[in-house]
Amino acid sequence: MNADLHHIREIEAVSQGARAARDPVVVQSWLRCLEKHRLDPATRAEAYILPDAELRQHRQRSEELIAIARSGIENLYALVAGQNYVLLLADRTGVTVEYLGDEAQKSALRRSGLYMGAEWSEARAGTCALGACIETGEPLIIHQDDHFDVTHGGLSCTAAPIYDSGGQLTAVLDISLLSSPRPRASQSLALNLVRQSVRRIEMAHLMAESRREWVLRLSGSPDFLDVDPEAAISLDGAGRVIGMTHGAARLMARAGGADWRAPDQLIGRKLSDFLNVRLDRLDDLTRQRPAAERFIETRDGHRLFAHAIEPRRALPRNTPAAVPHIPAVLRDLAGDDPAMAQVLRRAAALASRTLPLLIEGATGTGKLTLARAIHAAARNGTATVLHCAGLSDADEPMIFGRIDGRRHTPGLLDRAARGTLVLDKVEELPLRLQARLLQLASEGSYLPVGGLRPITPGLRLIATAQGDLSRAVEAGQFRRDLYHSLAGATLHLPALHDRRDLFWLLDRMLAQAFGQLVLLAPEVPARLAAYAWPGNLRELARLAETLAATLPQPRLELADLPLMTAPSPGSGKESVSLLAQILHETGGNISECARRMGVDRTTIHRRMRRMGLGKRR
Incomplete structure (x- = not known):
């Protein structure tokens, strides 16, 4: 209690102009909380978790970012595994749209707000790493009683902003601890790790967007140029900047006397305004020459090493792979393979329909990946995967929910409402569960355990099956009526050796x-x-x-x-x-x-x- 009172008095003193032995970014955030957001340090603000419907909207808007960032987040989490860190990916409003944490700490994490769907804007939560990062656009640490609200005084949070290729802040990656060593410097390593992860996420995003343009990747060291570049710029055919990582934005702003916070001062300008590079000499910066020989200079005299990646030529319009109505999320699943081209054209045509879909193929052919891509192409709610292998009759309440008197315990189908339910390895479903799913597949509704009235969740069903599901039907292992309900349309994925x-x-x-x-x-x-x-x-x-x-x-x-x-x-x-x-x-x-x-x-x-x-x- 005394510590809380001391913290509140320190904030009040700062508001009256007193100097504080705090990082300036903390003091500035406290002042914003008081003057801009009108927050009271004496009022405790519990963690706020968005309702499921609102969270789905935030996740849908961030779907592409989540897909690109997921690998970087998982790699970062693997580096800190066993140290009780929690990873949060928040959108530009401060809402957590992706989360990785220890399931054993789930209740404590949810109470503290280190959880999926939590809002960490400064206006909502006061001084915190996510909120301050959104306000300043800079990587930072908010450690323990740096937080404005005393309820967050035990947390240690480190965050870095993620910028899109146009130079706009689009998300924040945060790594947090429920409890940590007292010294603030203990989180310096976390700050470096989250910065590196963000740089790689931005690099992956730029490369994914720039398949048809020149990309110039830059590093201060030739040894790391091809392994882990520090910045990248994408260029149009006239040598104008059309995309950049945040590292490149800062580099160009410094070289050209511009403000990196005003990306319109960078995008659209000639590369030669910032670097001593001629467009017709980019071939000299490809991997045909050793990295140590590929050096360039910025306009303000700094030497860098460069790697130019040539654009991939678009296919002629009369080729099947260039058919514009196939969404990119599906096109990116295959190269120039006739069998896959046919599968993807059919998948694109079926994506916006509501009829059930069956995807068949050998193990590892990408059935679940295709199912998720079809869902993403449809842009309809969230995709929920039910892994059928290992389910038993006892899992009915978990899937269908339970009604006991007036009490309704939601199941997986309730959480998946108005989205896509993917039945992965549907051939593994026990016969009793097959019978219960028949109503959902044929009529679009289901009965909760103990329920009398059917629920219509508005789901689109996609089932995946290893091999030919009709053989399981002939062997009496899968219901024929359910098979025909699921196989309204069927896609067969070829084996890799046939592609x-x-x-x-x-x-x-x-x-x-x-x-x-x-x-x-x-x-x-x-x-x-x-x-x-x-x-x-x-x-x-x-x-x-x-x-x-x-x-x-x-x-x-x-x-x-x-x-x-x-x-x-x-x-x-x-x-x-x-x-x-x-x-x-x-x-x-x-x-x-x-x-x-x-x-x-x-x-x-x-x-x-x-x-x-x-x-x-």
């Missing part, structure tokens, strides 16, 4: 795992093409993650491949790389090969040299 976009997928997964493009030794493609890939896309993704964790640099040699990627017996001459296959099919026509693979002619030439392939006549 023609193996190397498009490999390049993409390696780039995601390493954070940059990866060079392949000439012998590697044929070895990978020869493998049967029984684990399909999941196995390919795990291989990319393993290589990223074990290789010291982004170059893949034959000796780096694990034994599992040895050629399968009898593969023979048919097991050749995709590039060699397309070169053969096109009679060595480089332009046609580039068109099919969706890249430039120069990229085809480079890959041929890299893989030891001669031009065929």
Whole structure:
């Protein structure tokens, strides 16, 4: 109590002009809380969690950001695992739209507001890392009694802003502790970690947006240029800045005498206004030259090392892959593979419909990923996944909810209302649960356990099944009526060894795992093409993650491949790389090969040299 009183008097003294032994960012936030937000330090403000409906709206608006940031957040959480940290991703209003924390602390975290759906704006919560970060646009620490509200005095929160490619603050990443060592300096490492994670999230976002433009990545060190660049700028065909990471915005603002807080002073200007770089010499900054030779200077005299990434040429309009009505979230699931192109065209046509959908395929072919992409393309509510493997009859209340007298205990279907319910591995459902789901699949309603009146949740059903679900029907393991209700439309995903976009997928997964493009030794493609890939896309993704964790640099040699990627017996001459296959099919026509693979002619030439392939006549 005495500590609370002392804290309130300190804030009051600051409001009267007294100097405080606090970080200036804390003092400025206290003054905003008093003068701008009209908050009273003597009034306790409990954590505020948004109602589910409002939270869904915030998450829907942040869906693309969450998808891009998820990998960075999970990697950061893995670094601090076991240290009781909580990770929060908040939108620009301060509402937490993604959360990672210890389930054992769930109740305490929810009470303190370190939870999904909590609002941490300064106007709502007073001085806090998330709110102050939104107000200042700067990374910062708000430690224990730095907080305005005494109810948050035990928390230690560290946050960094996430900017979009246009220079606008779009989100905040926060790492917090319920309790921490007294010294404020104990959170310096957390501040560095969250800064690094934000930089990588912004980099991933810019790269995802800039497939058709030149991107210039920058670093103060040639050794880290290709591994972990500090900034990136995207350019249009005239050499004008059309996108940037926050690090690049600060760099250009300093070099050009501009204000990074006014991105309109940077976007649209010539790159040469900030860097001594000629547009027609960007080829000199590609990986064809060693990183140590790719140095440039800013207009204010600072030396940097640069990596120019050439744009990927758009496919001609008359090719199926360029059909504009296929949403990007679906297009990005495949390269130039005819079977997948047909699946994605059909998925796009079905995305906006409400009829149930069945997705079949072998393990690891991406059924759940496709289901989520179809939901994202429809932009309808939230996607809820029910993992059917391991369910038993006793799980009925968990799924359907329970009505006991006047008391209604919600189930998973209540929480999934007005969105998409994905029945993952639906063939694993017990027969009793199949019977209960039949009404939902055929009529759109269901009965809670103990209920008399059906509930209509407004759900779209998507089911995934390993293999051919009709075989389970013939074997008496799956209800025929439920099968026909779910299979109003069916998509069959091909196995990876049957797809023609193996190397498009490999390049993409390696780039995601390493954070940059990866060079392949000439012998590697044929070895990978020869493998049967029984684990399909999941196995390919795990291989990319393993290589990223074990290789010291982004170059893949034959000796780096694990034994599992040895050629399968009898593969023979048919097991050749995709590039060699397309070169053969096109009679060595480089332009046609580039068109099919969706890249430039120069990229085809480079890959041929890299893989030891001669031009065929």
